[in-house]
Amino acid sequence: GENVEQHPSTLSVQEGDSAVIKCTYSDSASNYFPWYKQELGKRPQLIIDIRSNVGEKKDQRIAVTLNKTAKHFSLHITETQPEDSAVYFCAANTGNQFYFGTGTSLTVIP
């Protein structure tokens, strides 16, 4: 089955800096890649997603890039703010089910 690896597991950045989280996947059939943000004690919230026919997608300070050849996709957060502190999960969908990365705990230091 699909295997999604996510790095780093923890990330600390200064407020205003950029943060990058990377995920790799193994199944070339994966065609949909969402990113979720989970604040402490809350549900995972979809923040951005990308489909395999698109290489990049941006939504204000958040962007996602996809490299199908290398089978990796990344989340980019620019101008980080303290409220960006949370755990971020990537996921890949093979058309049958979602496979999640193990999460990145992002801390934005004021």
Added chain:
Amino acid sequence: KAGVTQTPRYLIKTRGQQVTLSCSPISGHRSVSWYQQTPGQGLQFLFEYFSETQRNKGNFPGRFSGRQFSNSRSEMNVSTLELGDSALYLCASSLGGRDGTQYFGPGTRLTVL
């Protein structure tokens, strides 16, 4: 639209007992998936139901089962609870396409003593 809801939010059980968790999807969503979330393992897929049928299943023992009703509400049952079943159980709903966007509920925190 109201979001995905789950009941109860917290549960404490003892080993050997069984438990039933409930999930109400977003109105119009026909697919409900269940996940187990633990600090070490992240989000692990349990199963997915679509139109009252289990469409996909993860690698969990048969003690974990589920069902879906005609109104798309879903229940998950865990029998003969073990200490290792302590986790946050999340359900997610989507319209039903196999790669449709999923929206999560708040989860049920299960503690097994």
